[in-house]
Amino acid sequence: MKLILSRKGFDTSAGGVPNPILPDGRLLALPIPDAQSVMPYEAITQQGEPLGPLVQDLTRGRVSPSHGAHLDPDLRADQHPRPAGWTPLFGQRGAAQSHLRNQGVGAGDLFLFFGLFRPVERVDGGWRFVPEARPRHLLWGWLQVGEALTLGDHLPAGLEWAAEHPHCQRIGEARNALYIARHALALPDGEGGGLPGAGIFPGETPRQRLTAPDAETVSQWRLPGWWHPGEGRAPLSYHADPGRWGRRGDEVALQAVARGQEFVLDADQYPEAIPWARELIREHGALEQGARSG
Template identity: 35%
Template sequence: MPKIILSRKGFDSSAGGKPSFLWNDKLYSIPVPQAYSEVAYKKLQIDENISYWKIMEDVGITQYSDAHLDPDLRKEVLQRENDPWLPIFGQADSALTHLLNEGVGEGDLFLFFGWFKEIEQLENGNFSHIKGKPDLHVIYGFLEVGEYFDVYEGKEHDNPAVQQHIHHQRKDRYTVPGKNGLFIGSGEPTFFKRKAGLFKFDKKLILTESGESRSNWLLPRCFFKDDGRCKLSHHKEKVGELANDDSYRIKSVARGQEFVAEMDDDIREWVETLKDLVI
């Protein structure tokens, strides 16, 4: 049985300190900062006319210059010229250990979520957060694993697209096998029309319960057992509160990035409802 992983990524209160962008019903996750990554925020593109840096500067995020572009889900986000590309997500240390202990690998589906807030473009061309709009945890993208590669010093992948990923390029930072790995979106897709990509914004992607702080979730009923216990790792001791026929209330854990569950028939049926949201 494949697994589904709700994976927390992008700016948060400890890395970046500001929400990512919800604009024109599209979700733009700001990759976390990483000094000297050689991926400047100025090179990351919302579209051909607007860079991530432009919006970041307008909303007051000016203390960072380079990004850790991971997961890398959309080829067009970075000017790559003719370089080869594959969608890839790199993970390391305790978060990777958790994924491997849960048996995550080929055939499993990552759904990436993060902290978002709606922005608007003003008449002068600058961007601003919209006053009164909520801070939300929202699912914004996905990656279906075609291959898992354990990266460590001295080990090379034979695909140039994999070699250029930062977890492979900087593999000297990780010298213990099993502490640095790549989940690669290769092969034919199973769940959606492509192996990785983004979703257009829709209320069914919002995890945060309306009117609550962003970590207070209203999760689909499929993520809970009949007795109300949550199926997601790091949450299995939590019992949700039934909110309606379709959802349970639950407080998401403050620590941890990767929340894993077996993709049973009920969860797979819910995943099917996301197909039309793939951009």
């Protein structure tokens, strides 16, 4: 089984700013701008918050409410009106999809989505980033793959409910794939406990934080000690350089690569990985989900 750390949402290059942490603690992972998308920001709501005003204010007008949004991964039914049969799903293409394919990612594997976040506040009727608050990488959602599909030159029969998804707007492009969520987690040794196969972490907790509390840059991560790739185990993909890893007592310091979208860990070599992910989802995930069985 594979565990994938997947970088998604706004950052300093895609969107130009971090994702917001609202004053009440809600995490909102903003879809990146996408001129090909048929869904504008003003049509999307996350955790009850309209995204149009947020992207307008936080980007200082560079991204307007009417601009197309790349709503991917698409994990919650309540973000937008849905057709019958809608299921959480995630798309990938190009070099990042080639990496997932080369790593053998497919049905049963578990994505944990992370992004760059920073607290925001309302001032004079608009949104702005809290000046003294520092950004950090946080885990914000998950999806266990029920079915992996390669999209060719037409939308497969039975997938009409996904027609608005941005990767379904790229039919005919090479290395274009969809990962459709399971209805419920199905983990090794029967672990899963009726938890949904996809969802979000609605607020910030210490266990979701990747960036170390004392970090000088957001890519200086602090992870549980079992992440260290000693004893001949394959490291997290893109992080094979031993100089990126260091021991910090019972924890591990990792200098994460500055770019890259999909970091794959072979959980069969790290027996602690799946119980850790399951507890993270059980303790901090938002459990509402509308998904078909898988």
